[in-house]
Amino acid sequence: MFGIETLTGSTQAAALVGVVLVEAMVLYVGYGALESAVGSTVLKLLGGN
Amino acid sequence: MFELFGISAGLLAMFVGFGLLIGVLFGFFGMGGSFLVTPALLVMGYPSRVAVGSGLAFVFGTSVIATLKHRDLGQVDYKLGVSMIIGTTVGLEVGKEIVLYLEELGLAGNIISVTYVLLLGGIGAFVTYEALKGGDGDGGVSHDVEEDAEINADDIPEIAKKIQSYSLPPMITLRGGIQVSLWMVLLVAFATGLLSGFLGVGGGFIRMPALFYLIGVPVPIAVGTDLFEIMFSGGIGSFLYAQSGGVDLSIVAPLLAGSALGARVGSAATSIVNEDEIKIYFGLMLLLGALAVAVRQAGNYLGMGVLDYVSLALILGSALMVAGAVIYSALKSIRAPGSAGVTAD
Incomplete structure (x- = not known):
């Protein structure tokens, strides 16, 4: 996946950890933006307002 | 069948759902990752190396x-986190050495399993007992801790x-105005690292209660600081296995996509859910x-697969029960009269 298979040993390992780190940060920012956009509406709906 | 990233859409959806469940627990308690994922992957037939890595x-x-x-949310104490990483690393090394020595004697497998059961069961019984004891309003720490606010001595x-x-x-001096000897922090970190190296687990379930019960760190800061430490141990561990x-x-990408959302829900719930309600679960x-x-x-x-x-x-049933309890309590708090000020952050 993402061409990581072409790398070897420690480089491949570092790339894999890097991909996980980048995915985590992208998800954090992405879900954060989603929460800002619809969070209060969802809370109001859940709160029955 | 439709495939993405080399796995079927059904398996992909299952991993995302499983990740969501784990994320709620991880975000709320600061533990529950490898404890849940690795056994599940092993039972699904993945090799040990892939399941652990x-x-x-x-x-x-x-x-x-x-x-x-x-x-x-201001719930990470970096000073405590770095001190814990130092003590834990030394403890991990000593724990590994003990395992190697026991392996030479041919006793490692049984001793590790028995210790794991006793420790997990012991901590579980202790936390449940404390939660039941605190149910009458005596003791317990609120999740609503201000970043640098002094904590009530009765809560320690x-x-x-x-x-x-x-x-x-x-x-x-730690968050919450707690003053403690650095040596005591290092000693607690060493002991938790030793157990985690000996048992071959991340150690969140040992460290989080240790930070609260032994050092007196308020629960939300214990969770945040524990997560900070897990970030380092997880990064190094995954690099070693990736080699x-x-x-x-x-496996990792869909699990993470689900858990990122779950962790957001779980972390947000720490600010609105009364910890005593959840501790028992x-x-x-x-x-x-x-x-x-x-x-x-x-x-x-017994050779019974x-x-x-x-x-x-x-494992899955108990995780589902606790994640459900966290979400239910959060919903109850949101719906309670006078909770208009509650925010997801």
Whole structure:
């Protein structure tokens, strides 16, 4: 996946950890933006307002 | 069948859903990653190397997300975190050496399993007992801790008060105005690292209660700081396993996509849910976890593969029960009269 298979040993390992780190940060920012956009509406709906 | 990242859409959806469940627990308690993922992957037929390596990579990704979230809430004590990393690293090394020595004697497998069951069961029983005792309004720490607010002396467990009373310099001041000897922090970190190296687990379920019960760190800061530490141990561990091809991105990526959302829900819930309501479920989950390990060990001993599935069902069932309790309590708090000020952050 993402061409990581072409790398070897420690480089491949570092790339894999890097991909996980980048995915985590992208998800954090992405879900954060989603929460800002619809969070209060969802809370109001859940709160029955 | 439709495939993405080399796995079927059904499996992909299952990993995302499983990640969501784990994320809620991880975000709320600061534990529950490798404890849940690795056994599940093993029962699904993945080789041990891939199950452990992918479990660690997943724990790394989830702890990055959950630490960022807890940092936003002012619930990470970096000074404590770095001190803990130092003490834990030394403890891990000593723990590994003990395992190697026991392996030479041919006793490692049984001693580790029995210790794991006793420790998990012991902590589970202790947390459940404390939660039941605190149910009458006596003791317990609120989740609503201000970043640098002084904490109420009544909220500090007795053992922690004793440990805080040893004024061996250098003394460090932690979030919540707690003053404790650095040596005591290093000692607790060493002991938790030793157990985690000995048992081969991330150690969140040992460290988080240790930070609260032994050092007196308020629960939200104990969770945030524990996650900060897991980020480092998970990163290093996944790198080591990735070197031998133990990290499978087709497992880690969907799990992480689900857990990122779950961790957001779990972390947000720490600010609105009364911890005493949940502690009892947390204790029960640990007790069921201990039972699951005992069942799996019995299965290995008796050569009954079906007990692996019973063990997995126990782990997943208890995780589902606790995640459900967190979400239910959060919803109850949101719906309670006068909770208009509640926010997701």
